[in-house]
Amino acid sequence: MDDLARRYELFGQVEAIGYRPLTEGITRDTTMLGRIAALPEAKQQPNLLFAAVRYLGGPTASYPAFAAFVAGRWPEVRATMLARSTQTNEAARCAVLLPALGLLDGPLALVEVGASAGLCLYPDRYGYRYTLPGGREHLVGPPEGAFTCAVDGPAPLPGRTPEVVWRAGVDLNPLDVRDPDTVAWLRALIWPWQPERLAHLERAIAVAEREPPPLVRGDLNDTVEELVAAAPQGATVVVYHTAVMPYLSQAERERFATTVRGLPCHWLANEGPARMPWARMPQPPPSGRAVMVLVLDGRPLAYAGPHGQSLSWFA
Ligand SMILES: C[S@@+](CC[C@H](N)C(=O)[O-])C[C@H]1O[C@@H](n2cnc3c(N)ncnc32)[C@H](O)[C@@H]1O
Structure with missing residues (x-):
């Protein structure tokens, strides 16, 4: 869980600064970390989680709204993360x-x-x-x-x-x-x-x-x-x-x-x-x-x- 929290923390600090409110919230939320940790390792990526929530129409601007959406729709969020991957095409x-x-x-x-x-x-x-x-x-x-x-x-x-x-x-x-x-x-x-x-x-x-x-x-x-x-x-x-x-x-x-x-x-x-x-x-x-x-x-x-x-x- 510590490694996972660190991975999310780094993602918000270095790669995707606009997601920082979410990554900071996740690193302090053991329930959320537990959900993510239960996924196969390749599916634990921050970008995959945030894209899955956005794909399902969920909020990503504030942590409380994001966390409530994930808690309420976790089966769908999880299924989306398992079915898709971070194939960002730039x-x-x-x-x-x-x-x-x-x-x-x-x-x-x-x-x-x-x-x-x-x-x-x-x-x-x-x-x-x-x-x-x-x-x-x-x-x-x-x-x-x-x-x-x-x-x-x-x-x-x-x-x-x-x-x-x-x-x-x-x-x-x-x-x-x-x-x-x-x-x-x-x-x-x-x-x-x-x-x-x-x-x-x-x-x-x-x-x-x-x-x-x-x-x-x-x-x-x-x-x-x-x-x-x-x-x-x-x-x-x-x-x-x-x-x-x-x-x-x-x-x-x-x-x-x-x-x-x-x-x-x-x-x-x-x-x-x-x-x-x-x-x-x-x-x-x-x-x-x-x-x-x-x-x-x-x-x-x-x-x-x-x-x-x-x-x-x-x-
Ligand atoms: C982050 S995307 C980058 C896509 C594109 N190159 C770009 O820069 O916009 C990485 C892509 O590599 C593909 N990929 C990963 N491992 C691969 C492998 N062993 N063989 C073929 N494609 C692979 C993934 O499916 C994904 O579509």
């Missing part, structure tokens, strides 16, 4: 992938592992507004609804979006944005104090509805080789992943790294630094916020905001 992470993709000769064939609904498979369809020190801006692609990303350091911002001739993704549980219930779940995963992320989701869903992403169901370690082999001749294949490594054991991460290094492809990772023990990096920016590191073919390039909102290039 299309705006394409804003941090784009400069790395721009370093590669095209045309590109994209293979995304851990793709969720595949919304990060369209870096060529979105627009990007990079804000630079001194108030300058660098626009790439269509400006309407562009993802905003604050950049510092010598990031090689591309002049245009990459040419993508083929794309495919794999997920243990691929999501289909044409299913309203799935979309309701994806919305519930977005933190309520971040309406701009909801706008990103709606925009990306519109793209994916027009051109449903080719997603296969499976484990990335079992499928990455065949996906790379399926890419068209003459295209530069890029295997990439964002916010996926926490779901793998250390052994699974190492197996994946070994496999990808042996394939005829580039490998682009956007993951938490602790999940990438094979990469050597400078100290992260002293923001105190959770950061990710962008690594191309084993070479760390930049720190990135967890939802694609910032890029600190250091390579």
Whole structure:
């Protein structure tokens, strides 16, 4: 119970500060902690609990209202947590992938592992507004609804979006944005104090509805080789992943790294630094916020905001 309370406390302090009233309440509420502790370990995540409550229409602004909802509807909250997982699909992470993709000769064939609904498979369809020190801006692609990303350091911002001739993704549980219930779940995963992320989701869903992403169901370690082999001749294949490594054991991460290094492809990772023990990096920016590191073919390039909102290039 102490470890669980600490996990919730950290989530509210470091990752999702807007949920702090809830995480502080939970750490002091032994009944609530007991309910969560009785779930399988993989289902004890703070984000899963909060998304389940939001999906069911419950309140998350104050702890007393949240706790009363959970107490009254626990069978439904529990069933939702058991049935679903934290598959947050953040299309705006394409804003941090784009400069790395721009370093590669095209045309590109994209293979995304851990793709969720595949919304990060369209870096060529979105627009990007990079804000630079001194108030300058660098626009790439269509400006309407562009993802905003604050950049510092010598990031090689591309002049245009990459040419993508083929794309495919794999997920243990691929999501289909044409299913309203799935979309309701994806919305519930977005933190309520971040309406701009909801706008990103709606925009990306519109793209994916027009051109449903080719997603296969499976484990990335079992499928990455065949996906790379399926890419068209003459295209530069890029295997990439964002916010996926926490779901793998250390052994699974190492197996994946070994496999990808042996394939005829580039490998682009956007993951938490602790999940990438094979990469050597400078100290992260002293923001105190959770950061990710962008690594191309084993070479760390930049720190990135967890939802694609910032890029600190250091390579
Ligand atoms: C947090 S989501 C990130 C989705 C997307 N990459 C993004 O950044 O928006 C992590 C995804 O990885 C998937 N995943 C976890 N382990 C996996 C595995 N071994 N093989 C394939 N997909 C996996 C999960 O199902 C989930 O959809």
